[in-house]
Amino acid sequence: MNKLNIGIASYEEMKQWTLDVATGRIKPDPNGPKLWFTSLKAAANLFTEENRQLLKVIADQHPQSIAELEKLTHRKASNLSRTLKKLEQYGLVRLVEAEEGRTRGKRPVRPELLVDSVNVSLSLL
Helix, strand or coil, X not given: CEEEEEEECCHHXXXXXXXXXXXXXXXXXXXXXXXXXXXXHHHHHHCCHHHHXXXXXXXXXXXXXXXXXXXXXXCCHHHXXXXXXXXXXXXXXXXEECCCCCECCECCEEEEECEEEEEEEECCC
């Protein structure tokens, strides 16, 4: 599986880093952060115990639909859909449309885990 490297930096630091990369002043480290947060608190809001447990269920049980994941986690489908979309935006999961089967004209979507660990980079100075 993959490791996700995340960085914690202020908005101004991220902006300067982006400008430096865009102008060629620095070359990004291939093992450097791919995802940035402005604070540890912001990162913690994504990696809550509830979300980590959800990711573990996806990894261990391989649910074939959100409905199946709903049964496994005892969470409501609307809550799961919202959380999964957020996790997908951050590159932690991928939502894959099933080849077969339709419910109310929609194909079922199954979540796939893309990363199994996170490394945090935090500069104190």
